[in-house]
Amino acid sequence: MTDPDTDRHNAKMAKKKAARDKIMATKTDEKGLVIVHTGKGKGKSSSAFGMIFRCIAHDMPCAVVQFIKGGMGTGERDLIIKNFSDLCDFHTMGEGFTWETQDKSRDIEMAQAxxxxxxxxxxxxxxxxxxxxxxxxxxxxxxxxxxxxVTFLRDHKPPMTHVVLTGRNAREELIELADLVTEMELVKHPFRSGVKAQAGVEF
Amino acid sequence: MTDPDTDRHNAKMAKKKAARDKIMATKTDEKGLVIVHTGKGKGKSSSAFGMIFRCIAHDMPCAVVQFIKGGMGTGERDLIIKNFSDLCDFHTMGEGFTWETQDKSRDIEMAQAxxxxxxxxxxxxxxxxxxxxxxxxxxxxxxxxxxxxVTFLRDHKPPMTHVVLTGRNAREELIELADLVTEMELVKHPFRSGVKAQAGVEF
Known part of the structure; x- marks a missing residue:
């Protein structure tokens, strides 16, 4: 039941698999990573929360500090606090975006805490x-x-702990230190055509 | 207790807030969006799962079809199936990456299903x-x-339903149709230095 086209495809895929298996066999280290999600696009916080959900699914204790309450993830936050507070230690420390609070000294105090x-x-x-x-x-x-x-992550992070840092405009020093950096780039956004933030998508 | 620097900062932030509030007031529409996550970087699937978790947190019924089992999100999948199957209808349809299965006709059948x-x-x-x-x-x-x-999404998607499509190399026709497109760009990846895929981060 084979035809030449299918045979060619399968041979190509077998070759691809062999190449991939060979590469993956060289990846043997495990270590705690410093991970940065930055850029103007969506998904910086929600993909970080996705990793937190993966940890929860694997029974790995984890923690979240939200530096800005008005940021993303109120939905995820409620879900975690309600269902998984035994595995995930959740702290919302910030007040909101600084242009919402209009109180610089309070913002600094919050960020430091x-x-x-x-x-x-x-x-x-x-x-x-x-x-x-x-x-x-x-x-x-x-x-x-x-x-x-940077100094704290380099010198005091336990070797197996992953630390994920999100937010646009990540500083160069942090990108330099990080093991894994993803830039979420905005290609198209419905705000531009008058659509407001919606449950499930934005919060 | 004010100093000129703080006053300037607060005035600047008040202006920023006014400008932002004015822009946001023009965003009044609600509609179901077509959302695409593409690019070579991480976070395409996990931020989409983040949106699914947001829906769950808001008691919004939702559904997932995984076209490739070996893709991302086995952690999220297990978590959803175990805890939230009443709100989220989860279907894993694919077998794995096509270079894993090496059976083109079976892959086509699976994708069509x-x-x-x-x-x-x-x-x-x-x-x-x-x-x-x-x-x-x-x-x-x-x-x-x-x-x-494209035709199905344009003509048959109920107006209030959000559809999220993930995976690298999104086709131009799909990007054209979509309301919200994010490209996850790979800036730095630890595989390059021999670190393997790890629980919590990759799966």
Missing amino acids: AWAKAKELIADPVNRMVLLDEINIAIRYDYVDVAEV | AWAKAKELIADPVNRMVLLDEINIAIRYDYVDVAEV
Whole structure:
């Protein structure tokens, strides 16, 4: 029941599989990664939450610090707090975007408190993954010092702990340090044609 | 207790807030969106699953069709099936990457069955969001006809239903149709330095 086209396809795929298997066999290390999601597109926070859900699915203890409450993921937050608080230690520390609060000294205080909590959670080796949601915004405004973040992650992160940092405009120093960096690029957005933020999609 | 620097900052932020509020006030429409996540970077599937979790958090019925089993999200899949099968109708239809199966006619059959299931779920207006995970790969190999997908989404999708299509190499016709397109761009990846896929991060 074979035809030449199918045979060719299958041979090509067998070759592809062999090549892929060979490459994957060289990937043997396990280590805690520093992961950065940045860019203007969607999905920075929600894919980070996806990783948190993966940890939960694998019974891996994990933690989240939200640096900005008005950011993404209120849906995910409610779901985690309601169903999985035994596995995921969830902290919402920020007040909202800084242009919502209009109080710089309070924003700095909040960001510093969130960073202190982040350090505590990362240093505790029970946590296999710690998500610092929207920390890049706090770093960008210099509410948290980028050099301190880089030094802490480099010198004090337990070797097997993954740390995920999200938010647009990630600083170069952080990208330099990171193992895995993804830039979410906006190709097309419905806000441009008058569609508002909707449940399920944006929050 | 104010200083000129803080005053300037607060004034600037107040202006930013006014501008933002004005823009957001023009965004009044609600409609079901066609959403595409593509690119070589991470987060295409996991941010789509993040949206599914948002729907679940809002008690919005939703559905997932996985076109490729070996793709992403086995962690999320297990979590959804175990905890939220009442709200999320989950179908894993594909066998694995085509270079794993090495059987073209079976791959086509699987992709066609997945697409038939997808049409059924999208046409059912009870579903507020339908995720077609890794469908772009099936379309790229022409296992599912892109023109048929575009026509179906344009003419038969209920107006309030969101449909999310993921996978690298999204076809231009699909990007043209979509309301919201994000390209996940790979900036840095640890595979390059010999680190293997790890629980919580990749699956």
